[in-house]
Amino acid sequence: xxxFEYYNPTRIVFGxxxxxxxxxxxxxxxxxxxxxxxxxxxxxxTLDEVMNALGQRVTVAYGGVQANPEYEHLLGALExxxxxxxNFILAVGGGSVIDGAKFLAAAAKFADEDKWKILxxxxxxxxxxxxxxxxxxxxxxxxxSGSVISYRSRGLKRSFSSPLVFPKFSIxxxxxxxxxxxxxxxxxxxxxxxxxxxxxxxxxxGAAVTDxxxxxxxxxxxxxxxxxxxxxxxxxxxxxxxxxxxxALNGLLRLGEVGDWSVHGIxxxxxxxxxxxxxxxxxxxxxxxxxxxLEAKQAxxxxxxxxxxxxxxxxxxxxxxxxxxxxxxxxxQLGVGTRLADYDLGKDDVKALVQNLxxxxxxxxxxxxxxxxxxxxxxxxxxx
Amino acid sequence: xxxFEYYNPTRIVFGxxxxxxxxxxxxxxxxxxxxxxxxxxxxxxTLDEVMNALGQRVTVAYGGVQANPEYEHLLGALExxxxxxxNFILAVGGGSVIDGAKFLAAAAKFADEDKWKILxxxxxxxxxxxxxxxxxxxxxxxxxSGSVISYRSRGLKRSFSSPLVFPKFSIxxxxxxxxxxxxxxxxxxxxxxxxxxxxxxxxxxGAAVTDxxxxxxxxxxxxxxxxxxxxxxxxxxxxxxxxxxxxALNGLLRLGEVGDWSVHGIxxxxxxxxxxxxxxxxxxxxxxxxxxxLEAKQAxxxxxxxxxxxxxxxxxxxxxxxxxxxxxxxxxQLGVGTRLADYDLGKDDVKALVQNLxxxxxxxxxxxxxxxxxxxxxxxxxxx
Numbered sequence: 001x002x003x004f005e006y007y008n009p010t011r012i013v014f015g016x017x018x019x020x021x022x023x024x025x026x027x028x029x030x031x032x033x034x035x036x037x038x039x040x041x042x043x044x045x046t047l048d049e050v051m052n053a054l055g056q057r058v059t060v061a062y063g064g065v066q067a068n069p070e071y072e073h074l075l076g077a078l079e080x081x082x083x084x085x086x087n088f089i090l091a092v093g094g095g096s097v098i099d100g101a102k103f104l105a106a107a108a109k110f111a112d113e114d115k116w117k118i119l120x121x122x123x124x125x126x127x128x129x130x131x132x133x134x135x136x137x138x139x140x141x142x143x144x145s146g147s148v149i150s151y152r153s154r155g156l157k158r159s160f161s162s163p164l165v166f167p168k169f170s171i172x173x174x175x176x177x178x179x180x181x182x183x184x185x186x187x188x189x190x191x192x193x194x195x196x197x198x199x200x201x202x203x204x205x206g207a208a209v210t211d212x213x214x215x216x217x218x219x220x221x222x223x224x225x226x227x228x229x230x231x232x233x234x235x236x237x238x239x240x241x242x243x244x245x246x247x248a249l250n251g252l253l254r255l256g257e258v259g260d261w262s263v264h265g266i267x268x269x270x271x272x273x274x275x276x277x278x279x280x281x282x283x284x285x286x287x288x289x290x291x292x293x294l295e296a297k298q299a300x301x302x303x304x305x306x307x308x309x310x311x312x313x314x315x316x317x318x319x320x321x322x323x324x325x326x327x328x329x330x331x332x333q334l335g336v337g338t339r340l341a342d343y344d345l346g347k348d349d350v351k352a353l354v355q356n357l358x359x360x361x362x363x364x365x366x367x368x369x370x371x372x373x374x375x376x377x378x379x380x381x382x383x384x
Numbered sequence: 385x386x387x388f389e390y391y392n393p394t395r396i397v398f399g400x401x402x403x404x405x406x407x408x409x410x411x412x413x414x415x416x417x418x419x420x421x422x423x424x425x426x427x428x429x430t431l432d433e434v435m436n437a438l439g440q441r442v443t444v445a446y447g448g449v450q451a452n453p454e455y456e457h458l459l460g461a462l463e464x465x466x467x468x469x470x471n472f473i474l475a476v477g478g479g480s481v482i483d484g485a486k487f488l489a490a491a492a493k494f495a496d497e498d499k500w501k502i503l504x505x506x507x508x509x510x511x512x513x514x515x516x517x518x519x520x521x522x523x524x525x526x527x528x529s530g531s532v533i534s535y536r537s538r539g540l541k542r543s544f545s546s547p548l549v550f551p552k553f554s555i556x557x558x559x560x561x562x563x564x565x566x567x568x569x570x571x572x573x574x575x576x577x578x579x580x581x582x583x584x585x586x587x588x589x590g591a592a593v594t595d596x597x598x599x600x601x602x603x604x605x606x607x608x609x610x611x612x613x614x615x616x617x618x619x620x621x622x623x624x625x626x627x628x629x630x631x632a633l634n635g636l637l638r639l640g641e642v643g644d645w646s647v648h649g650i651x652x653x654x655x656x657x658x659x660x661x662x663x664x665x666x667x668x669x670x671x672x673x674x675x676x677x678l679e680a681k682q683a684x685x686x687x688x689x690x691x692x693x694x695x696x697x698x699x700x701x702x703x704x705x706x707x708x709x710x711x712x713x714x715x716x717q718l719g720v721g722t723r724l725a726d727y728d729l730g731k732d733d734v735k736a737l738v739q740n741l742x743x744x745x746x747x748x749x750x751x752x753x754x755x756x757x758x759x760x761x762x763x764x765x766x767x768x
Contacts (some may be wrong), residue, residue: 001623001626001627002399003398003400003402004396004398004399005392005395005396005397005398006395006396006398007394007395007396008392008393009391009392009393010391011389011390011391012388012389012390012391013389014387014388014389014390014639015385015386015387015388015641016387018387018731033486065759122756128533149570199440206624207618207624207627208604208607208608208624208627208628209600209601209604209624209627209628209631212600212601212604213597213600214595215600216593216597216600217593217596219596220592220593220596223592224592236385236590239385239640240385240590240591240592240593242595243385243639244592245638246595256398256623256627328722
């Protein structure tokens with residue numbers, strides 16, 4: 001097992017009927033920006049519930065955060081923060097809204113007028129406190145310190161992280177997820193699954209606890225996925241998935257392991273250029289990365305075949321290939337296309353995607369930093 | 385799954401050669417009480433290493449903390465804290481030293497002169513910051529907010545907890561554990577194992593993630609136990625066990641579950657009256673509690689038989705009984721006596737133990753609060 005450091009001060013409040021706890025969790029004198037996404041938070045009453053719980057506190061709502069939160073749209077929220085002397089941000093939604101809140105928390109205290117620098121690696125030294133009410137389990141953003149922001153007019157999608165942007169608390173009420181459209185449920189399943197394997201399916205480092213935790217979460221996600229789709233109102237299944245998705249990316253699964261994250265690195269370009277749902281980009285890229293890195297990942301993929309898919313056998317390579325096939329099948333059974341052609345993309349698009357990787361300097365991806373532009377091209381061409 | 389709250393702000397620094405990180409982790413102006421146990425911290429050089437890392441900072445060492453940290457001995461450390469205007473405590477050792485540090489952190493800021501009141505349920509409102517260098521994996525105290533203190537002259541052993549006594553950080557260097565005597569290694573294994581099952585082997589609440597995490601840790605502990613004994617210097621095995629033991633009691637395994645803790649409640653009296661090693665008291669009491677509560681625990685014990693011991697079968701009761709037998713065998717294979725007779729105790733001692741339970745008001749133990757004094761007597765008599 002490799003040396004590691006772990007720190008995660010986010011308080012989790014999990015369960016049905018927990019939104020009302022906002023009243024004790026948010027400071028009485030908070031001046032709150034409530035950040036949310038589309039109309040579902042209004043339609044299903046979550047926003048009302050939040051407002052009721054916050055009582056007499058000053059609140060300013062800012063909606064319209066879309067999947068892949070957009071830099072220029074968030075700058076509008078930053079204006080509100082200044083105008084209303086906001087000192088607390090509450091994200092009500094899924095990973096996109098929460099990632100947006102993290103950016104705003106940092107940007108509000110960032111001296112430079114060019115806030116995009118935060119996404120270009122400038123260190124932040126302060127942030128507004130913020131918290132979340134999670135309605136869409138998927139990204140783990142509710143319990144980590146990372147954020148991904150898109151700059152659509154420039155075709156960019158970049159991330160930043162800082163211990164200063166851990167949520168103070170996150171309310172996880174699984175009953176809030178029962179109204180999710182199937183497409184978002186499915187995206188959440190794929191997203192959480194890939195978060196796990198980006199950390200797990202790399203080298204054998206012998207981190208027993210982390211490996212077994214990862215395998216546990218993969219088994220649970222595979223097990224509850226059909227229920228989430230067949231019985232969207234099953235709160236038990238929503239809860240199991242919600243907590244699994246949080247643990248998939250709260251730091252626990254990277255401990256003592258080497259992360260890959262090339263699937264995200266390449267997938268982000270599919271979203272940046274073609275606005276494909278984040279999760280679906282992962283489903284397209286993942287089998288290609290695993291095939292390309294078969295030799296390096298063989299031991300761990302064979303372990304996954306045994307411990308996650310329950311397969312047996314002596315041939316490590318066969319088992320590793322079976323894990324890749326099983327995983328692609330899992331995505332397909334969820335109705336998620338795993339080929340570029342499923343999204344009407346072809347060879348020319350691969351060229352554009354690789355150019356984008358070059359533009360952002362993504363020339364050494366993966367756990368061995370050996371996925372250069374040629375390798376990314378090969379991976380993408382294998383997914384036509 | 386039941387509603388839950390989770391909060392754990394302790395920073396973990398894990399791996400070989402991490403003691404030197406104290407220099408960046410402890411404030412430069414800290415005036416530090418270094419609390420430690422016996423001579424092993426001196427003999428094996430850990431204390432020297434700690435002092436070197438702390439450089440020019442003011443340090444006062446206070447040793448002699450024994451297994452089951454003793455109230456009256458700790459009051460001596462409290463004098464040192466006042467005398468030297470200590471503002472930071474560093475525990476170097478295992479769970480006893482760390483529990484002692486938690487008590488001191490609270491006692492130093494506790495207004496009442498009678499510090500035992502902290503163990504009698506008085507809320508604390510402030511605590512000194514403290515941190516740990518773990519040398520003996522077992523209790524999980526390095527990443528939780530609980531503490532157990534003994535008051536030997538009064539035959540008492542009680543616990544307290546408060547979010548104010550989470551360690552600021554804990555350094556977990558598995559190579560520090562290679563010099564442990566076999567007896568302490570074995571005690572650590574049993575202690576961590578029972579921490580897990582006190583949270584797991586209760587009711588079926590359907591908390592999938594927590595259940596699978598618990599089963600993962602149980603499997604790992606069973607798997608590495610023989611290596612820990614046969615190859616005490618195997619740092620990989622020490623590391624796997626160390627991180628498993630921390631996760632066994634850092635809060636993760638109680639999420640969405642109902643805890644039992646009657647095994648600890650009854651076992652504590654065996655230590656208070658007869659100074660039996662904490663872990664060994666658990667090994668004696670646990671099979672008795674499981675037998676007594678067989679009906680209520682049957683589903684979970686059968687699940688344990690399947691998922692931890694790899695047993696198969698349709699008869700839930702048979703499986704549950706098999707889990708009890710397998711667990712007792714595991715303890716015995718470690719050389720741990722699981723009967724009162726193994727510690728030269730008999731019927732008269734059971735009477736004294738039950739009187740002690742009455743004295744501290746432990747009259748409704750277990751996940752159903754139905755283990756009264758008669759039940760405790762029956763459980764103890766079944767372990768003669």
